[in-house]
Amino acid sequence: DAGITQSPRHKVTETGTPVTLRCHQTENHRYMYWYRQDPGHGLRLIHYSYGVKDTDKGEVSDGYSVSRSKTEDFLLTLESATSSQTSVYFCAISESYTEAFFGQGTRLTVV
Amino acid sequence: GESVGLHLPTLSVQEGDNSIINCAYSNSASDYFIWYKQESGKGPQFIIDIRSNMDKRQGQRVTVLLNKTVKHLSLQIAATQPGDSAVYFCAENHAGGSNYKLTFGKGTLLTVNP
Numbered sequence: 724d725a726g727i728t729q730s731p732r733h734k735v736t737e738t739g740t741p742v743t744l745r746c747h748q749t750e751n752h753r754y755m756y757w758y759r760q761d762p763g764h765g766l767r768l769i770h771y772s773y774g775v776k777d778t779d780k781g782e783v784s785d786g787y788s789v790s791r792s793k794t795e796d797f798l799l800t801l802e803s804a805t806s807s808q809t810s811v812y813f814c815a816i817s818e819s820y821t822e823a824f825f826g827q828g829t830r831l832t833v834v
Numbered sequence: 835g836e837s838v839g840l841h842l843p844t845l846s847v848q849e850g851d852n853s854i855i856n857c858a859y860s861n862s863a864s865d866y867f868i869w870y871k872q873e874s875g876k877g878p879q880f881i882i883d884i885r886s887n888m889d890k891r892q893g894q895r896v897t898v899l900l901n902k903t904v905k906h907l908s909l910q911i912a913a914t915q916p917g918d919s920a921v922y923f924c925a926e927n928h929a930g931g932s933n934y935k936l937t938f939g940k941g942t943l944l945t946v947n948p
Contacts, residue, residue, distance in 0.1 A: 754934050765923060765940035766878065773934050781935065813877050815936070820927045821868045823936055825877025 726750050729814050729826035736833055742801040744829050746814030748794075752824075754817040755797040757781075757789065759810040760828075766813065772797055804833045846945045853911040855942045857924035860905060864926040867900060869909045872921045872941070881909070881922075911944075919946045 726749030757769040768781030770789040817823040870878040897910040921941040
């Protein structure tokens with residue numbers, strides 16, 4: 724398995740609180756992605772990074788911010804969690820246009 | 835806008851049969867089309883990709899077909915096995931510059947009946 728770790732794996736948080744999810748890689752891959760997965764919506768891209776401090780928005784970026792200060796870490800922050808952000812979040816890494824390696828996912832519940 | 839979608843949300847086949855999973859896309863500028871497999875409780879895994887200047891590519895028991903005229907992508911699985919039961923996603927990406935948005939469709943659930 725590619726060296727990619729998401730933390731935490733499960734989290735329950737209250738509405739209005741900030742939450743940060745971490746993606747850590749040991750593969751030195753240039754590209755990193757955050758997706759959310761919800762029933763009926765498949766995988767939707769939140770933000771992605773194409774290098775240290777180089778990030779861009781995906782299709783569902785509202786309410787989320789990201790940071791990448793080191794090659795190995797890509798952080799996703801929910802600035803003020805809402806119930807609509809209850810989801811499974813996946814991080815992915817890649818060195819190509821096509822083959823990405825996914826983490827095991829983080830199940831986030833906002834109550 | 836850009837979108838990658840699917841014709842059917844579910845597909846049920848008998849073990850040993852061939853499976854065909856379809857996908858429609860709308861962005862003619864996509865350079866790569868990709869298929870991923872997601873087993874229950876796991877992250878998606880890369881299966882096979884095809885570049886936009888190709889119309890067919892074969893892998894081990896899988897074939898991807900690309901029809902740019904009708905913007906259609908398909909994944910054929912030969913001799914489907916119970917271990918092929920999963921959700922299959924098509925995805926697309928662009929080449930060049932700093933735009934590396936790997937975008938996924940909604941997925942098709944493949945169930946293989948023994």
